[in-house]
Amino acid sequence: xxxxxxxxxxxxxxxxxxxxxxxxxxxxxxxxxxxxxxxxxxxxxxxxxxxxxxxxxxxxxxxxxxxxxxxxxxxxxxxxxxxxxxxxxxxxxxxxxxxxxxxxxxxxxxxxxxx
Amino acid sequence: xxxxxxxxxxxxxxxxxxxxxxxxxxxxxxxxxxxxxxxxxxxxxxxxxxxxxxxxxxxxxxxxxxxxxxxxxxxxxxxxxxxxxxxxxxxxxxxxxxxxxxxxxxxxxxxxxxxxx
Numbered sequence: 001x002x003x004x005x006x007x008x009x010x011x012x013x014x015x016x017x018x019x020x021x022x023x024x025x026x027x028x029x030x031x032x033x034x035x036x037x038x039x040x041x042x043x044x045x046x047x048x049x050x051x052x053x054x055x056x057x058x059x060x061x062x063x064x065x066x067x068x069x070x071x072x073x074x075x076x077x078x079x080x081x082x083x084x085x086x087x088x089x090x091x092x093x094x095x096x097x098x099x100x101x102x103x104x105x106x107x108x109x110x111x112x113x114x115x
Numbered sequence: 116x117x118x119x120x121x122x123x124x125x126x127x128x129x130x131x132x133x134x135x136x137x138x139x140x141x142x143x144x145x146x147x148x149x150x151x152x153x154x155x156x157x158x159x160x161x162x163x164x165x166x167x168x169x170x171x172x173x174x175x176x177x178x179x180x181x182x183x184x185x186x187x188x189x190x191x192x193x194x195x196x197x198x199x200x201x202x203x204x205x206x207x208x209x210x211x212x213x214x215x216x217x218x219x220x221x222x223x224x225x226x227x228x229x230x231x232x
Contacts, residue, residue: 042119043160043206043222056219088158100148100210101167104220106160 004107021076023091031097032074037088050097119223138207146212154204
């Protein structure tokens, strides 16, 4: 595997379900990110992890719970979601958080549908 | 106010022709970075090109070049010799220095490019 991988690629869940999204980066980076991309809206940053520590939470509802056990893996735990949470969830990684040159590399995304 | 503005929701270009995708940005920070990403229908955001605010020359990467006009705060992406595989959404993004706020990469709303055979 190379780059940033995400599983599953597609997920359909009911509002009472609990599921998790997984992201893994094979680039030796130290920072990882979760983004949400809804139809007709700009990409929204959700969470930032730098060296496994959460450095940013952009007022994300508590029904989204991130976990970063090491610099290569990032999870997004989902529970009691709402239909408006249906979106493409993108994971990204970068060498480190900070500096204007730091380039983020993205995974293929998980397309989530909440029924 | 929007930090990144992409005024072209959709564009068409003939195969093998060049195309320019517009991007203007708003920042008071003297140090910033500008990025372009491509998003095919599969969903993955693919990094294309980077331009730093202090870079003297326009960035180039293969068929991609960035027309950076600092005084006008514009960072247009030029794709030369368009190919059918270039059909995708294109996003302009900016990262300001940490001193100006968070480390966020701010994205525009994107331009959908369609290459016509």
